[in-house]
Amino acid sequence: MTAPLLAIHGLQAAYGKIVALKGVDIEIRPREIVALIGANGAGKSTLMMSVFGRPRARAGRIEFDGHDITDLSTHDIARMRIAQSPEGRRIFPRMSVAENLQMGADATEGSEAERRASLDRVMALFPRLKERLTQRGGTLSGGEQQMLAIGRALMSRPRLLMLDEPSLGLAPLIAKQIFEAIRTLNKQDGLAVLIVEQNANHALRLAHRGYVLVNGLITLSGTGTELLQRPEVRAAYLEGGRH
């Protein structure tokens, strides 16, 4: 077994008195897609954000590529080439698509050639963005904004990409395109991906492995197909609405 790229041990995090994570252990190995599923308020986004130090871990350890990053500041963590497409996309609405993408590359060191290469990669993945380079970010459709958020994250040539609900509020066809792009990135570029999703079906089929988060604790883990077959997963996240 290869050494994990991101290893989280006993992570606890809280917003004031409200404890959101109660001791979470997660591993993401290189070239792996890991899905984190769970209901609303289970702590999925908190887990992703606390890797970035917001909120800061109360207890536990976060290691990236063997380095302890638990107490690093958010921007230093990002500069270790962990990128994220945050919840709600959070693109820069008044800036052009090109500027949004450039922002992704600004903080990480890299040559002009590398920047150009990652730009070409983003354009190849999301040809729609290419047509819209001079347009303001805020004028894009929801799906395009999601593409832009992922593209912006990719501009820093990340080693780990974390996506928070990339399919939220998107038409099924667009969501499928986004998932397809993530699969391509993983297959062709060997990018490790952590994907946080409510859409468990999609996420688990895409992922190599998955974790189920309930009330701040990991209750289940396994390969994507294993989890898809577990009756408790099916009941809670796949067929829940139909019963």
Added chain:
Amino acid sequence: MATAPKTATATIDNGRSQSGFAAALKKALLSALVALVLFSLMIGVRTEAGSTGQLIYWTRFTELAGVVAAVFAGSLILELLRSWLGPFDAAGLIPASAEQPLKTAQRLFPLALLAFTLVFPVIFYDQRYILDLGILVLTYVMLGWGLNVVVGLAGLLDLGYVAFYAVGAYSYALLATTFGLSFWICLPLAGILAAFWGVLLGFPVLRLKGDYLAIVTLAFGEIIRLVLINWQSLTGGPNGITGVPRPSFFGIPLTPGDDGFAARFGLEFSPTHRVVFLYYLILALALLTNWVTIRLRRLPIGRAWEAMREDEVACRALGINITTTKLTAFATGAMFGGFAGAFFATRQGFISPESFTFHESALVLAIVVLGGMGSQLGVALAALVMIGGFELFRDFEQYRMLVFGLAMVALMVWRPRGLVGHREATVFLHHRTEISAELSREGRG
């Protein structure tokens, strides 16, 4: 061929304006009612103190009726115009054939404006008042451009900008009067000191945003002013500092003496020389501010400012250090404020805390907001309109706030994003390809 669709739209418009009329009438009645309540005491009843101090009052119902009727009519006309014209759409109003020349004109306008400012002292050489007004406008253009870095680009609402203006002015005045340093040495020092104070303000407000930030900066501006008033031994208190040295033309004083500017260059002495020199000095300082801002916007730091204005959380996640980004914005804005302050001190020859009240902060902020946050041209135009406008209406002292208020309302209705609300992009990752709209117009796309 063209008439058929036109009649069709005309019918639709008629239908809309029918229902629109009732709505407009309702709105106008509402406005009239508000006006009635408001003005019933303000205009309807006139009070005065009698000869023995008793209250005399009489009613003026005709005037009241007149004002309310005017409000009603005005509101009705405005609403009807709005519903007839539909949502304001510039694309529909400008014929396609005029678009290209209009774009060229838009591009050339700033250049023409710059050329005009360059020859301005030549044109108005004999009109001292106009020259002084030009200097005043340029001072506010510079202050506006400086504050624009903080408010327009970085999105940090700063209500205490005058503090840095004051720091710059006092830095120059004190350094020049106590140590006898020349303007050209003091100018960078004033900028550095102001930038230092900018960082000092920046630290405590790092975590604040929006309203809270505004309140703290407002307090900061007041603190600086109060310190200036009360630290008598250093600043001279309310009496200010007199005899602030005038600037020299790179070491040559602009005085009537033998070694003065006029004598050296074989000219007849004229006090206008100094005014013209001051004009070009502030113009150069303002253009420097503009140039630096434009350059910075194209660099990662400027981009980070704008991105921070849009979304701080996203910035952090992209590896942007918000602390340094905020502090550099404060420091850069403050530095330009400091330069302007030093200029102000050397121009006036006398400074006192009275010149650095909240009123100045508000005025500069109004210039930035009216100009369209972040737009350099907009800020310049807003400074021209506001400062120039104030001067134009100087003879109608009583009415100028009224006109100012009306202009503000009109601007907010028609141009809610400011005079120049358009934001120029700074990154072009690829060269622009042929615009697809042009292809589609030809039926190819």
